[in-house]
Amino acid sequence: xxxxxxxxxxxxxxxxxxxxxxxxxxxxxxxxxxxxxxxxxxxxxxxxxxxxxxxxxxxxxxxxxxxxxxxxxxxxxxxxxxxxxxxxxxxxxxxxxxxxxxxxxxxxxxxxxxxxxxxxxxxxxxxxxxxxxxxxxxxxxxxxxxxxxxxxxxxxxxxxxxxxxxxxxxxxxxxxxxxxxxxxxxxxxxxxxxxxxxxxxxxxxxxxxxxxxxxxxxxxxxxxxxxxxxxxxxxxxxxxxxxxxxxxxxxxxxxxxxxxxxxxxxxxxxxxxxxxxxxxxxxxxxxxxxxxxxxxxxxxxxxxxxxxxxxxxxxxxxxxxxxxx
Amino acid sequence: xxxxxxxxxxxxxxxxxxxxxxxxxxxxxxxxxxxxxxxxxxxxxxxxxxxxxxxxxxxxxxxxxxxxxxxxxxxxxxxxxxxxxxxxxxxxxxxxxxxxxxxxxxxxxxxxxxxxxxxxxxxxxxxxxxxxxxxxxxxxxxxxxxxxxxxxxxxxxxxxxxxxxxxxxxxxxxxxxxxxxxxxxxxxxxxxxxxxxxxxxxxxxxxxxxxxxxxxxxxxxxxxxxxxxxxxxxxxxxxxxxxxxxxxxxxxxxxxxxxxxxxxxxxxxxxxxxxxxxxxxxxxxxxxxxxxxxxxxxxxxxxxxxxxxxxxx
Ligand SMILES: Nc1ncnc2c1ncn2[C@@H]1O[C@H](COP(=O)(O)OP(=O)(O)OP(=O)(O)O)[C@@H](O)[C@H]1O
Ligand SMILES: [Mg+2]
Numbered sequence: 001x002x003x004x005x006x007x008x009x010x011x012x013x014x015x016x017x018x019x020x021x022x023x024x025x026x027x028x029x030x031x032x033x034x035x036x037x038x039x040x041x042x043x044x045x046x047x048x049x050x051x052x053x054x055x056x057x058x059x060x061x062x063x064x065x066x067x068x069x070x071x072x073x074x075x076x077x078x079x080x081x082x083x084x085x086x087x088x089x090x091x092x093x094x095x096x097x098x099x100x101x102x103x104x105x106x107x108x109x110x111x112x113x114x115x116x117x118x119x120x121x122x123x124x125x126x127x128x129x130x131x132x133x134x135x136x137x138x139x140x141x142x143x144x145x146x147x148x149x150x151x152x153x154x155x156x157x158x159x160x161x162x163x164x165x166x167x168x169x170x171x172x173x174x175x176x177x178x179x180x181x182x183x184x185x186x187x188x189x190x191x192x193x194x195x196x197x198x199x200x201x202x203x204x205x206x207x208x209x210x211x212x213x214x215x216x217x218x219x220x221x222x223x224x225x226x227x228x229x230x231x232x233x234x235x236x237x238x239x240x241x242x243x244x245x246x247x248x249x250x251x252x253x254x255x256x257x258x259x260x261x262x263x264x265x266x267x268x269x270x271x272x273x274x275x276x277x278x279x280x281x282x283x284x285x286x287x288x289x290x291x292x293x294x295x296x297x298x299x300x301x302x303x304x305x306x307x308x309x310x311x312x313x314x315x316x317x318x319x320x321x322x323x324x325x
Numbered sequence: 326x327x328x329x330x331x332x333x334x335x336x337x338x339x340x341x342x343x344x345x346x347x348x349x350x351x352x353x354x355x356x357x358x359x360x361x362x363x364x365x366x367x368x369x370x371x372x373x374x375x376x377x378x379x380x381x382x383x384x385x386x387x388x389x390x391x392x393x394x395x396x397x398x399x400x401x402x403x404x405x406x407x408x409x410x411x412x413x414x415x416x417x418x419x420x421x422x423x424x425x426x427x428x429x430x431x432x433x434x435x436x437x438x439x440x441x442x443x444x445x446x447x448x449x450x451x452x453x454x455x456x457x458x459x460x461x462x463x464x465x466x467x468x469x470x471x472x473x474x475x476x477x478x479x480x481x482x483x484x485x486x487x488x489x490x491x492x493x494x495x496x497x498x499x500x501x502x503x504x505x506x507x508x509x510x511x512x513x514x515x516x517x518x519x520x521x522x523x524x525x526x527x528x529x530x531x532x533x534x535x536x537x538x539x540x541x542x543x544x545x546x547x548x549x550x551x552x553x554x555x556x557x558x559x560x561x562x563x564x565x566x567x568x569x570x571x572x573x574x575x576x577x578x579x580x581x582x583x584x585x586x587x588x589x590x591x592x593x594x595x596x597x598x599x600x601x602x603x604x605x606x607x608x609x610x611x612x613x614x615x616x617x618x619x620x621x622x623x624x625x626x627x628x629x630x631x632x633x634x635x636x637x638x
Contacts, residue, residue: 056542056543083545086543086545087543087544088545092540092543094536094540094543096536100536100539101537101540102537102541102555103537103559104558104559104632104633104634105554105555105558113541114544114546117544118545149634149635151634151635162540165544
């Protein structure tokens, strides 16, 4: 059974010009122990998707669809029940380690907080466990570091602290929203290794958001390619990277040439496809990528494209793809 | 930290020195010959000479200043010209009422201000936020003496809940003190609380929008803990700063409010002293108020390093 199943999720931000649909009928699942990457250009709704799963978007936001996790629909839980899921069953790592930690609390107390909250540990036990977590994520001299404040740590160290916080309660699912984008290139690989290693040890599923196809190649079992809040292609990492079918996915891959050449993991940002992501207020009857697509046909504009299985573990949401026989 | 505290404390000394010079020269720059004013129209030439002598106006100012400071450093604030009593004794008799009043007003302003600010920040445009907007407008547009008359009219004259006069010091017990001090303390504290509430609201809204608050929510932390443990501590510096800056406002307001509610405090002493040109008393009160102000600022400065670990000197 899937660890988490996102079923036709839509996220709507009410606004003056009607609802802004940042996520539009997105479906995917993560199996236990599996790492699923969500990739797409900036503004395609990756962060909003995971924030919706965690219900971090504020009271005005509306959701449609369901997020089934451990037998319950997270979107239907009460706020109090949802709090027991956050930080406990689902851990989250954010992009900016510089601002995501509280500047006036020691890193030890920030790690210990969720342990006291979810595990009911005493002050002393939670501190002992926080110390354990710090050495687990590779912080040198943890006995000293535990009483330090975030500003005393480098960006890479802070991201390690974030990981320690997210993993402190042994979550079943780890969500990492561009965990290395803000870090030095030399540190990025270490942090990715750490996430992979710890998730494997816990047997946790991982949802990894990234701009970086090098990261996908290295870490992901499966890939969801999103565009304008919709899924356009899904498949195993090998399928997507080696045999991309959707014109958008191909564009993304062509925009990161070094990946194909092998060797370089440091892929560029995916902003090189001509044209722009449509505004959220635009109503798109057909394929969202149609205005930028070199292969578009008149029918693409009129009707939403179907999900077409093109290989085992590979489907593409495009009218122009030929299905497997 | 200790080094900084020491340096910062030493820095307060020249500030107090400048204050002392200004206070001292009051005697020389005030319009009219103080001796003539004090002596009155019917005084003889000998009377005036005697007063000049008792004010040491017949001495060289520099010499006089040096010996004045020397006496101050030994705790000698001189003798009241009007009553003939030692100034320190006069102040000691009346300081309790004023300090009690100011502490009560501060306690009230800090509690109401921070609570209202947090409640308003929780939901922008919500009921509490609108209440604060109204409260702030009222608080800022009514000077303390108007506030005092309104409160006295409503709670004393109309409802008869509290007395207008007959102030009881803390030494008379907390009950009588609170009964008689609450209206003057409210009159003093409402503007102050509105000030604190507005700053708290802004600082809390800013803090609640920060990434670390989102991190805390993602950890499963509840709203109350987020407000108090995560946001309030980050918002503390502007709040503490505004509390400190309100102290001189309180000192000024207390003169007026003490008059209205007939509180036997420093305010009344000061007003009498000014009317009688009782320079030693005036100088002592101004000096001590400045000292309170300088010390408050010192404490606030030092508290920054405790509130924010990023601040190190
Ligand atoms: N609270 C909000 N209210 C209105 N619109 C929002 C809100 N949050 C996000 N959006 C919009 O939703 C869209 C998707 O944003 P999202 O942050 O998910 O993109 P992303 O794929 O994570 O991009 P990036 O790679 O730059 O992080 C954007 O157009 C963004 O402007
Ligand atoms: Mg994002």
